[in-house]
Amino acid sequence: MRDKPKTETIPACPKCTSNYAYQMDALLVCPECGHEWQPGEAREQASEIRDSVGNVLKDGDTVTVIKDLKVKGSSLVVKVGTKVRGIRLVDGDPDIDCKIPGIGQMGLKSQFVKKVSE
Numbered sequence: 431m432r433d434k435p436k437t438e439t440i441p442a443c444p445k446c447t448s449n450y451a452y453q454m455d456a457l458l459v460c461p462e463c464g465h466e467w468q469p470g471e472a473r474e475q476a477s478e479i480r481d482s483v484g485n486v487l488k489d490g491d492t493v494t495v496i497k498d499l500k501v502k503g504s505s506l507v508v509k510v511g512t513k514v515r516g517i518r519l520v521d522g523d524p525d526i527d528c529k530i531p532g533i534g535q536m537g538l539k540s541q542f543v544k545k546v547s548e
């Protein structure tokens with residue numbers, strides 16, 4: 431009996447992006463950095479950051495704030511409708527780093543913004 435042909439391509443290593451990963455039992459192994467992972471795990475890890483209505487956000491996008499947000503440690507409020515240009519996505523919570531006119535650098539949660547197409 432012949433083995434089933436492998437038509438699946440092995441994804442690049444999520445750690446060092448090497449293309450030489452190979453399958454070992456249920457795991458994928460990277461010979462370059464020694465990283466081992468479950469197939470499919472990489473796809474889940476590359477999670478997209480979405481705004482309040484499900485648009486995928488990316489660095490440099492312009493968004494508007496959809497509710498009044500108090501700025502921690504101050505009496506300032508980011509008013510609903512405030513336009514924020516050039517957001518930067520970051521790992522963590524809040525997941526957006528940006529500079530707000532009149533307020534300065536602060537973090538925003540993606541669920542409180544809406545992408546604007548300019």
Ligand SMILES: [Zn+2]
Pocket residue numbers: 443444445446447448460461462463464465
């Ligand atoms: Zn690797």
